[in-house]
Amino acid sequence: MRSQATGSAAARVTAIRLLLLLVLAVLAARAGQLSTVNPDAVDQGNRQIHTRIKIPGARGLILDRAHRALAISVEAPSVYAFPQLIENPQKVAKNLGDILSLDPTALKKRITSRSGFTYLGRWVEPEQAEAIRALDLPGIGIEYEPRRTYPTGPMAGPIVGFADIDGKGVRGVEQMMDRWLSGEPRTVAVERDARGRVLSSDSVDPRQTAGGDITLTIDAGLQAQAEALLTEAVEASEALGGVVICIEPSTGDILSLAEAPGFDPNHFRHIAYSKTRSRAFVDAMEPGSTFKAFLVAAALEADVIRPETEIDTGDGWVRVPGKTIRDHHPYGVLDPAGVLRFSSNVGAVWIAQRLGAEAQHASLLRFGFSQSTGSGFPQESNGILRDWRAWKPVDQATVAFGQGLNVTPIQLAMAMAALGNDGIRMKPRLVAAQRAPRGEWETLPIRKAGRAIRPETSRTLLKMMQSVVSSEGTGRQAALAGVQVAGKTGTAQVLDQETGAYSQDRYIAWFAGLAPAENPQIAIVVALDQPMGKHHTGGAVAAPLFAKVAAAQLAHQGIMTKPEPIPSIKVPIWVAVQERINARKHAEKEATLDRSPRAAKKPMQIARSRRTRRLRPANRHVAAPQPARNTGLPPVAAPPPTQRRVGPALGNETASRIELASVLVPDFRGQSLKDARRIAHQEALEVHIHGSGSGRVVGQAPAAGTIVMGEDRVIILSFSVHQEEG
Template sequence: FVGLGVRATHLSLFEVRGAERSRAQGVASMAIPAARGSVFDRNGAALALSVRAPSVYAHPALIQDVDAAAARLAPVLNRAAPRIRERLARAGGFVFLARWVSEETSRRVAALSIPGVGITEEPRRRYPLGELAAQVLGFSNIDGDGVRGVERLEDTWLRGERQTVAVERDAKRRALAPGRLAPELGTGGDIALTLDAGTQAHVERALERVVERSRARAGIAVLIDPRTGDILALAERPTFNPNRFRDVPFRATRARAWADALEPGSTLKPFLVAAAIEGGVISEESEIDCGKGRYRLPGKTLRDARAMGVLSIADVLRFSSNIGAAKIGFALGAEQHHASLRAFGFGEKTGSGLPGESAGLLRDWRDWRAVDHATISFGHGVSVTALQLASAMGALAHDGVWREPRLVAARKRDDGSWREEVPGLSRRSTSPEAASAVAAMLEAAVGPGGTGASAAVAGAAIAGKTGTAQKFDAKLGRYADDRHLAWFAGTARVEDHQLVGVVMLDEPKGRAHTGGAIAAPLFAEIIEREFLRRGYAAGAREATGVAATDVGEPTPGDAG
């Protein structure tokens, strides 16, 4: 972790605490709130720091004329005099009147020279890169408590401990000189994340362009290393500036990539095929009769966009046939299908401890009707997070081994050295043979005529699956015809460097609203740029022709 040896200086910040009140000169105590530890990216770029911020405090018992003090402070603090008077009228000791004020406001308050009113400095969190990785970093509140993202995840490590020292005061209760301090003892610990700020920046820019161009409600892009589970980038739009977290509704600051469970559409089909191959119910040479594009179930009819007849297993994925997926699911059986989805990490939290993480939705297989099993086979009636999907795709890329996603790469020891965190837990999701077979099929899915053709990148081995999930309309009690989630989940390899990416666009507008038309090209742009950053000549995307339509995707509305 180059550059992590150089850490930001944490200044001891003072917060006055009342002791025994006395009109005479004496000794009181001051509690020194700890500055939170710094957060860096994997290369030492500062993502979160603690700085000094002036705050205005008062000792109400020492203010002789509360009404006059409130009237003088109101225009300076830009607050109503009655509100200030209410705080000053409280019995007892120390109260804040305004926190994290500007230096100009601080100087103007000091110039008023109101006995019992003063300025102290306390920690304020600063995010020097603004909106970058906002959902991942989260923020700490005005009291220094981590409440979102990494700030909450690592709150115990980052927050540090307060110190209390004796402070002499004059007859007006003004602090004269603090006792001996050891600020380094109170400072919280530093951490380095697995994120790469450069990667994060270009992923965010690419996502933002596509969200704006498609007029989508929102978008998510996740990039991980399948060997370690390291999260290299996690971008979301819309986003927020954590430096101004009080201006944003709290719900809008969540990390949707791990907090929101969404129907994944056909991106779930590769995991079904892997389970069916491992279970011996199909082989790579098997064929599925998808008939004339209609498949009757009790009370329902599944439809593909066109008649496809007999398809190989690879072509079921390549052309994204829902009928083919449903028949594979029935051959595998509900119990084994459910177990395989759990093995890939669906229906449970990842175990990484991310705050507010959703487990997704995967109902008990005993509750599946035939139509439920059919729709789950092509990614409806089941919900996953983008991070779950990325981790599952990582298992296919890593010889069938699922790895717990990791966000914290290293911690700084008391002696100033860094201790690297071990990768998270791992388990086998499927056999190496099944993972390899499905990976080969997914390479064909991004080849000519495949639904993921727009994800191809020259000079890189790309494998992946599109998905276009119709959104369920709770008011209508059915899937909406004009609201979709466009997905692409894939792997990319150049030499021994391998990446896994998932992108999702929520309700893109216009004809280009499918995973193949809008999510796959975004994946390609992100992968192309990332390999170029790493010095590999994964240049312009291959001209593979127009991607096939996600032919299986219209079914949910018909299947109900």
């Protein structure tokens, strides 16, 4: 019995030992499994905790010829999501929809239909970003990315163009110079916890990856004046729109180019793409009788006519196979200047028939018609001019007075400029200089397109064209006091696309001219699209507009001392950039009012009112920037390469009203709050803080280099939140 009991006990001990060994083996195996690195699991974990966001590089500056900002890049907040980490999509969509004013249903669909990183709102307002950040929603984050901003609003909108939400230029100069302006995309590493909350982000200075800067030939002040005058003329004539181009004949520089209607590139997402084109480069239309100037030029060049040639226009009509061509009145015998002065269609046909179709066509090609001007502007039209071999007699006759072909306003402007440049046609220059990141300004070359006519032919023709602006000429309303003008009117019938016939009540009113006629400094082309008022001819509605624009341009060059009065234009306050030296002189003049030793030592006093105001940058305006005097390109006082952006567009802020002389806004970026306040105090500026005020300044409004004055001496600074204040 004892033997059996002992054996049973031994069996139990053995079983227990085996069980313990089995448990230990299982635990060891599990420990080994846990200690073994699973690359897939680690990679999945890294993807869950870390991610990288690709941010477009900041685009370079677009400046006018006086270095006033036309396009800048700012850092704007955008909202993104990691849908796989969102716990309650419906609740998140509701919260975000309320803040962003978006449809919650659409937001929920976007969140639930994607598994990876996705943007929910690009370029949101700072207040919206702060509200979203305060919710601390799992899977939702805020990241700053460059946003293109156009401080001058609609001014020069079709020429400057715009960059899309991904930072790619898609219209105007933005598209033409896209490769130069584009910055290098940067990758931002974002760390987040398992709930998707952002813990930290790389601190990358966008200036390190910014694109190159460019300076345009356009002067913002002259541009604003031209746009004001064009708008006034369009409204007065009840036209659908219009174009005014001013060219410097000797260089091909575009000094101003106004278009109506224009558009504000800040709001490109709400504008039809077709309405953002530059009609001056893209739209081709019949030039009407402005073409008679180039016909006479060709005939003089070919020695077919001379200034004293007698041209019998008979009773004011001529028959060509397929058409009877008429004048408004019978003019009898005219010389070539008379054909231009009275705009005789019959006289033009007489000249064309003696010139011949081949020579007539070849001359138009030398003036640059039916081909690109060489501007490089996107989508520029070549116009339409059929080969002379396809012409019938009626085609040759109608082309003589600008019917049956299409030209762009810029083609006509460059051809007219050639008449004022001893017959040499230049390529239009819109970009005057460029600067690589952290580089120096490089002036771009002036380019010739070729010779259209001999210098003596050009001078003879200009004398003839002066008669157009005489008291009996069709362009008499283009005359300027004390300055001779050479020009040509045009009234082109609009072709009805439905009937294929020319309309009897729709016209394009033209005037193309040069001044001063004896030594042209400007060539201006005016086109008004279908004026429906009491008058519709080029001489009645386009010529007066030429006179006003020419007066302003010549006064800018010191040629006219009493230009036509120019209506004031309203643009955002920080666009009113003035020359720094003028601001300094004004401040020094104010300081000399009190020359006592005590006054010399005490700091400048700032007068403040007790009232406060709401600062609305988009709605506060001042007079347009004044044209900058001829200082050469590029300007000496060019902003340093680091001045590339300002802070995000800010909402309504409260600031004290300040009255004082004008001051040049410093560059606060990279400064601590303490240093920023010290600099602001030295410049008699008031600082308003956006956000916590901790870290370093990453954005400011107005931009560095802007002139502010009076109550606008308030600087709004935004700070980084991931850096320690120094």
